[in-house]
Ligand SMILES: Nc1ncnc2c1ncn2[C@@H]1O[C@H](COP(=O)(O)OP(=O)(O)OP(=O)(O)O)[C@@H](O)[C@H]1O
């Protein structure tokens with residue numbers, strides 16, 4: 001399910017939140033990164049048809065989202081996990097998924113039961129399936145949300161910070177769950193955990209202040225910091241003129257991991273990670 | 289002194305939240321329109337400006353508090369929801385005074401749409417009676433007749449919403465108000481404050497300071513609690529009773545909120 | 550998706566559950582109102598029946614608001630194939646069914662059962678329409694119930710008093726239908742609520 005976004009602008013009142021965004025998502029997984037308030041959620045809401053664009057076009061599988069028919073088509077192929085999802089507290093996890101499956105048009109009771117049981121198992125909730133959602137912990141609720149997005153065999157999956165609040169094991173389980181989808185459908189995933197993207201998304205788009213500042217291969221974003229990433233051991237002050245991506249206390253003083261154009265005194269070059277690449281990109285956008 | 293400033297701040301922030309949320313005052317706009325209709329119906333201009341002001345305020349007191357109670361019912365409950373209760377309980381300012389300030393802030397916003405209506409009614413009374421004194425009389429009537437009634441129902445609605453689900457509390461506010469101010473025990477018997485000093489309808493103050501003729505005051509079911517409306521003494525006594533029962537309701541709300549923790 | 554016009558019963562069961570106690574409470578109120586009216590002295594009966602009918606109408610609008618206030622996961626619903634107004638319409642149909650039952654129960658004992666049901670149902674349509682319309686715009690239970698209660702009192706104190714029932718009731722019902730249609734019809738834009746940050 002290909003998604004094409006051209007000249008997409010969204011304003012709230014006089015505030016422009018997305019500014020002429022051009023993006024394409026193809027089959028497979030794409031990570032959506034960006035600072036708080038960059039417009040990731042707004043972009044995903046527009047894609048899910050929850051908001052209407054102020055101008056520009058959104059085309060999903062050849063259907064224009066500006067038309068009623070286009071929106072109806074998208075809703076039928078979509079699995080969406082909003083950033084904030086308040087579940088019905090009086091339903092059990094199983095009932096909630098059953099309900100959403102019904103709304104997604106899975107009419108056959110047996111198919112529904114099997115789908116729901118399979119997904120509950122995949123998100124590790126098989127044991128709590130019949131407890132009321134009102135008593136679920138934050139991470140458990142998130143997992144119900146993930147399961148819900150995958151109901152009904154969606155061909156476009158939009159998940160907004162799916163791993164927020166998940167414990168490490170669940171986060172790993174989630175990655176393999178998404179990997180199982182990857183080839184068949186288009187997945188757009190927003191997150192602040194760069195590791196999630198590094199592990200699962202071959203492609204990534206970075207938003208900052210409503211504009212696309214990077215789109216392409218994830219390795220390309222890492223390459224941003226190639227030959228610019230260093231480790232600095234010092235007992236003096238923090239290196240200046242560099243983006244510090246990590247700091248750790250050592251017996252001799254402090255060890256800083258930095259991204260900088262010129263190596264600070266005593267710096268040792270190291271291989272860049274996605275985190276370094278992201279920091280380098282942000283540093284290039286807002287040089288401090 | 290510091291405590292007073294803190295309470296004022298609580299009331300101001302509550303008012304600000306209620307005003308920004310817009311539900312409270314927008315919900316009161318239709319009620320203000322109804323109040324205008326009711327008030328205009330009571331203006332006859334044949335009597336003095338003072339009497340007109342009292343009669344109008346008494347008429348408004350029949351309907352406006354219903355809207356206030358319904359609109360504000362969930363204000364206290366919201367304060368206890370979603371971790372906000374724990375947070376508020378951790379601030380130095382505690383107890384019934386804070387609850388009172390919260391309700392006062394909400395009440396101020398709920399009455400915003402009623403203020404212009406009162407001003408219009410005052411102006412209309414001034415024109416009809418040809419007496420500019422109608423304006424200050426109307427303002428005074430708003431303060432001593434309508435406002436205590438609204439405070440009473442706000443506290444009652446707040447308590448109801450703490451013990452019942454909010455929609456049910458709203459549904460109860462309406463009959464509760466008419467039970468408190470307009471129940472006719474001779475048609476269908478029930479214990480009611482109607483006609484006694486406990487009644488929040490503003491009949492006693494309206495008689496005391498505006499010279500209206502009360503329809504129920506003095507005819508309550510408990511003789512010693514129902515003195516004939518007779519000027520300032522009964523007016524003040526009724527005001528004291530209404531404010532005291534408001535304070536008791538707020539204290540009750542405090543106990544319920546503590547019990548819930 | 551073929552012409553699937555029937556709502557699966559399993560789905561209706563969920564929607565009825567999402568209405569919570571609103572529908573049973575409305576039915577209970579109708580039964581209680583009918584019983585009190587029937588059991589009271591004949592002289593008081595007409596006044597009581599009228600009060601019960603208007604009371605039920607007001608309760609109906611508050612029940613509608615209670616059901617609306619129970620909606621969760623708005624953003625998710627907006628992204629699902631079933632349009633959000635359709636979802637609300639299904640839930641409100643449950644309330645409407647309970648209301649009709651309650652209105653019939655109200656007049657069950659009296660010879661003018663149909664008239665007394667109409668006395669409740671027509672203003673109920675108006676008040677529910679007001680509640681729904683304000684809700685669709687603001688998503689605030691306070692605003693919706695404030696508006697509904699004001700119209701309720703206005704209806705009871707002015708409209709029903711000064712306008713003969715033959716005009717007052719159909720007019721109220723018609724206005725109610727228009728309001729409901731604009732709130733749930735094809736021109737409703739539920740997305741606006743997300744836009745305004747709720
Ligand atoms: N309904 C709204 N009304 C007004 N402004 C909004 C609305 N929704 C979002 N915004 C603004 O748009 C900007 C982008 O918000 P958005 O939620 O899309 O950011 P985000 O990238 O998802 O951030 P985060 O990482 O914190 O989730 C923010 O500045 C926000 O304040």
Ligand SMILES: [Mg+2]
Nearest residue numbers: 040041042083
């Ligand atoms: Mg976001």
